[in-house]
Amino acid sequence: MTDNKTHLLRQLPKVDDCILELVSAPDISAPIAILKQVVVDMIQREREKILHSKGDVPDLSREQWRASFISEIEKKLQPNLRRVFNGTGVVIHTNLGRSILSQKTTDSLARAGGFYSNLEFDLDTGKRGSRYSLVERIICDLTGAEAALVVNNNAAAVLIALDTLAKGKEVIVSRGQLVEIGGSFRIPDVMEKSGAFLREVGATNRTHLSDYKKAITENCAMLLRVHTSNFRIIGFTSEVSAEEMVILAKERGLITMEDLGSGSLVDLSKYGFPKEPTVQEIVKAGVDVITFSGDKLLGGPQAGIIVGNKETISQIKKNPLNRALRIDKFTLAALESVLTEYYDIDKALKTIPTLNMLTVPASEIKKRTQRVFRRINKKIQQYTEIKIVQIDSRVGGGALPEFNIPSWAIELAPRFIRVSKLEKLLRELATPVIGRIESDRFLLDMRTIQEREIAEFSSLLIDFFNKVGTRD
Numbered sequence: 140m141t142d143n144k145t146h147l148l149r150q151l152p153k154v155d156d157c158i159l160e161l162v163s164a165p166d167i168s169a170p171i172a173i174l175k176q177v178v179v180d181m182i183q184r185e186r187e188k189i190l191h192s193k194g195d196v197p198d199l200s201r202e203q204w205r206a207s208f209i210s211e212i213e214k215k216l217q218p219n220l221r222r223v224f225n226g227t228g229v230v231i232h233t234n235l236g237r238s239i240l241s242q243k244t245t246d247s248l249a250r251a252g253g254f255y256s257n258l259e260f261d262l263d264t265g266k267r268g269s270r271y272s273l274v275e276r277i278i279c280d281l282t283g284a285e286a287a288l289v290v291n292n293n294a295a296a297v298l299i300a301l302d303t304l305a306k307g308k309e310v311i312v313s314r315g316q317l318v319e320i321g322g323s324f325r326i327p328d329v330m331e332k333s334g335a336f337l338r339e340v341g342a343t344n345r346t347h348l349s350d351y352k353k354a355i356t357e358n359c360a361m362l363l364r365v366h367t368s369n370f371r372i373i374g375f376t377s378e379v380s381a382e383e384m385v386i387l388a389k390e391r392g393l394i395t396m397e398d399l400g401s402g403s404l405v406d407l408s409k410y411g412f413p414k415e416p417t418v419q420e421i422v423k424a425g426v427d428v429i430t431f432s433g434d435k436l437l438g439g440p441q442a443g444i445i446v447g448n449k450e451t452i453s454q455i456k457k458n459p460l461n462r463a464l465r466i467d468k469f470t471l472a473a474l475e476s477v478l479t480e481y482y483d484i485d486k487a488l489k490t491i492p493t494l495n496m497l498t499v500p501a502s503e504i505k506k507r508t509q510r511v512f513r514r515i516n517k518k519i520q521q522y523t524e525i526k527i528v529q530i531d532s533r534v535g536g537g538a539l540p541e542f543n544i545p546s547w548a549i550e551l552a553p554r555f556i557r558v559s560k561l562e563k564l565l566r567e568l569a570t571p572v573i574g575r576i577e578s579d580r581f582l583l584d585m586r587t588i589q590e591r592e593i594a595e596f597s598s599l600l601i602d603f604f605n606k607v608g609t610r611d
């Protein structure tokens with residue numbers, strides 16, 4: 140080992156001294172276990188750096204060590220699940236938590252968590268009640284279905300429905316609907332797990348009623364339609380409608396099921412979106428079992444909602460898997476709160492954040508963008524070019540792929556740091572800001588920044604640029 144390395148290693152601070160100093164510092168209040176972990180890890184890392192170097196690692200001053208300890212301790216004390224600012228313009232962003240909830244709904248979550256509740260207690264009889272009965276009535280009201288059940292998520296809904304109704308039997312699905320959703324949810328794989336056998340029919344682009352007819356055997360239990368969610372087959376295409384399928388299934392004594400994926404309760408085509416079947420329409424078509432997500436277009440908590448006819452749903456309710464896939468009181472509280480909003484659709488479009496973000500006109504977003512611009516422009520323009528630009532937002536969550544929603548964004552072109560560095564630094568903030576880079580510009584789409592976030596969002600950007608604006 141070179142003399143220089145030996146010298147550097149000797150200069151490293153002593154673990155116990157550092158801990159002692161940090162413990163008695165008035166501005167640090169972290170559990171001693173965390174202090175110790177940080178000090179030991181950081182000194183060890185520095186030791187390895189010296190050992191693997193050519194002896195040219197700069198000697199750190201006491202002040203520099205202290206500052207590094209403190210910043211590392213702060214990082215350790217931050218929760219791992221953190222709030223972020225979503226500047227991506229993807230409304231139902233699966234990686235950023237899908238649907239967000241209104242203040243009223245999050246209040247109901249806090250109530251369910253902080254106090255006792257009648258989760259499984261019937262207040263009329265004083266006897267044990269069912270947690271599901273708390274939302275079943277309202278789901279039936281809104282969808283027109285006879286019965287309903289809620290499980291952990293839509294993947295679970297599909298699993299329990301197939302396990303109950305088609306285990307060891309054949310289920311016929313069109314080849315054009317064998318979808319893979321992000322996070323490795325594949326219809327064929329879920330079927331295999333449920334013990335149902337997949338019988339693919341038709342071609343990728345076209346499936347006819349006669350294809351289903353030909354495939355029906357003694358051992359067939361179900362005709363299944365799956366919403367293609369995140370992809371589109373365009374051109375020379377044809378799929379069998381829910382209505383046609385129901386007629387065929389009735390003739391042959393089979394069950395019909397539809398995995399709707401997003402499952403909207405509102406016809407969004409009235410607001411300029413492509414026409415998608417609503418849950419109500421599929422119920423009306425007579426499909427026996429319909430499943431959809433709680434946190435996609437519905438705008439609620441993560442959940443898998445199953446609706447259908449009384450007899451079929453009651454069979455699913457009795458499946459022991461139901462206990463394993465059951466929802467907790469937080470989901471119930473949030474779901475009831477969100478569903479209640481749907482009794483008044485016009486109001487729901489304003490109060491349910493997902494619906495509001497999807498339907499708020501571009502002119503409103505432009506005003507919001509201008510408000511943010513006015514707050515930050517003068518204070519950060521020395522560090523970055525800043526402009527208001529027109530862009531497109533996306534629905535996300537595997538719903539309505541390829542469909543663009545006209546929107547507005549703050550565009551940043553930093554003067555002293557690279558745009559990739561800007562993206563990284565904003566992502567590493569205590570409250571990260573997530574945007575996207577396009578042609579060497581950083582874009583923050585204001586569709587997914589809520590009105591109530593604007594003040595905080597603006598000050599955060601100002602503070603950020605004033606701290607790191609000229610550092611590369």
Ligand SMILES: *Cc1c(COP(=O)(O)O)cnc(C)c1O
Binds near residue numbers: 292294320399432433
């Ligand atoms: C999203 C989706 C699922 C999975 O739903 P989760 O609620 O994420 O479990 C299943 N099927 C389809 C068609 C979907 O779009």
